[in-house]
Amino acid sequence: LPLLRADLALIGFGHVGKRFARLLDEQSASLASGYGLSCRIVATATKRHGCEAGGKPCADAFEAIDYLASSNADLRVVVETTTLDIERGEPAAAHVRAAIAAGCHVVTANKGPVAFAYDTLHAAATAAGVSFRFEGAVMDGVPVFNLVRETLPCVRVTGFEGVVNATTNHILTEMERGASFATALAKMQADGVAEADPSLDVLGWDAAAKTAALANVLMGARITPHDVKRTGITEQTGKRAREAMTRGRRIKLVASARKAADGSLSARVEPRELPAEDLLAGLDGSANALILDTDLLDRIAICQLSGSLTQTAYALLSDLVSIARSHRP
Numbered sequence: 001l002p003l004l005r006a007d008l009a010l011i012g013f014g015h016v017g018k019r020f021a022r023l024l025d026e027q028s029a030s031l032a033s034g035y036g037l038s039c040r041i042v043a044t045a046t047k048r049h050g051c052e053a054g055g056k057p058c059a060d061a062f063e064a065i066d067y068l069a070s071s072n073a074d075l076r077v078v079v080e081t082t083t084l085d086i087e088r089g090e091p092a093a094a095h096v097r098a099a100i101a102a103g104c105h106v107v108t109a110n111k112g113p114v115a116f117a118y119d120t121l122h123a124a125a126t127a128a129g130v131s132f133r134f135e136g137a138v139m140d141g142v143p144v145f146n147l148v149r150e151t152l153p154c155v156r157v158t159g160f161e162g163v164v165n166a167t168t169n170h171i172l173t174e175m176e177r178g179a180s181f182a183t184a185l186a187k188m189q190a191d192g193v194a195e196a197d198p199s200l201d202v203l204g205w206d207a208a209a210k211t212a213a214l215a216n217v218l219m220g221a222r223i224t225p226h227d228v229k230r231t232g233i234t235e236q237t238g239k240r241a242r243e244a245m246t247r248g249r250r251i252k253l254v255a256s257a258r259k260a261a262d263g264s265l266s267a268r269v270e271p272r273e274l275p276a277e278d279l280l281a282g283l284d285g286s287a288n289a290l291i292l293d294t295d296l297l298d299r300i301a302i303c304q305l306s307g308s309l310t311q312t313a314y315a316l317l318s319d320l321v322s323i324a325r326s327h328r329p
């Protein structure tokens with residue numbers, strides 16, 4: 001394959017951004033030999049740790065994006081991994097908007113832009129002839145959006161239910177085994193899996209953002225996380241989970257959405273008591289799963305049996321390869 005040069009600007013350089021940068025390095029030989037792709041990070045932006053473009057300090061993420069836009073590489077890709085903002089999905093959505101307006105492709109693991117502004121960002125990217133990819137927003141690198149987009153032509157998703165937040169599933173599993181809420185949460189923070197603000201996980205906001213993202217992309221909804229009916233987990237949920245276990249049942253934080261016959265959509269996140277034989281009840285620790293209700297394939301499920309930063313970074317890498325494939329001249 002003739003070599004395709006990709007210049008990247010990393011907007012956000014925390015746990016995910018750093019792991020992605022190392023993964024690019026680790027995979028450089030396979031990217032070159034398998035996909036003819038040679039990547040170079042030309043700009044990085046953070047909130048408190050400075051911004052750099054072309055080896056020189058720059059003011060902010062928008063200046064880093066402008067610098068990338070001036071590159072003459074075959075592909076210019078903004079990799080957005082800033083913190084989730086549950087109020088409005090900003091400034092991540094603004095970063096994505098600026099990147100698209102400047103003619104750059106975007107890959108992100110941030111749920112904010114898809115959960116709050118999928119419709120307009122998707123339309124803007126289509127009009128600009130660039131890609132807007134976000135596989136890492138739900139279940140890390142396990143293909144959820146790509147599964148439907150690439151492999152399920154004509155299939156209509158009419159609803160879904162899933163366990164989509166690793167932190168709360170881990171906490172629930174540990175509390176079933178007698179651990180305290182605080183100890184279980186501390187482990188997920190130490191592993192860099194919990195959100196920067198862990199209340200986003202335990203109050204169900206992260207799952208609500210994923211629910212909105214899934215409903216917007218897979219079901220054509222136009223909702224935000226604030227339209228998702230939401231109940232999180234507490235120490236008290238742990239007590240209920242231990243009691244449910246004595247009856248052979250388990251409590252899971254279930255995210256779901258359904259379309260009613262009149263076309264209206266209801267979306268919720270709530271601790272739900274499930275019989276042991278339910279697929280979602282069998283998920284331990286940081287395992288996640290999503291069951292899609294469809295018109296042509298009935299119910300199908302995809303599982304992620306463990307999660308890690310590498311898997312989130314892989315989502316960004318796989319999106320990057322998809323962009324290279326679809327934009328190869």
Ligand SMILES: NC(=O)c1ccc[n+]([C@@H]2O[C@H](COP(=O)([O-])OP(=O)(O)OC[C@H]3O[C@@H](n4cnc5c(N)ncnc54)[C@H](OP(=O)(O)O)[C@@H]3O)[C@@H](O)[C@H]2O)c1
Nearest residue numbers: 012013014015016046047048049081082083084110196312
């Ligand atoms: N961690 C996971 O396992 C995981 C899994 C799936 C998806 N995600 C998503 O991936 C994203 C990143 O997660 P993370 O764990 O890497 O978070 P993180 O470690 O807190 O890193 C966030 C990065 O974004 C930067 N940032 C925040 N606001 C910014 C702004 N306005 N302009 C420029 N940079 C800004 C931060 O700057 P400072 O360094 O200066 O603070 C930091 O570098 C989040 O949206 C999260 O929901 C994470």
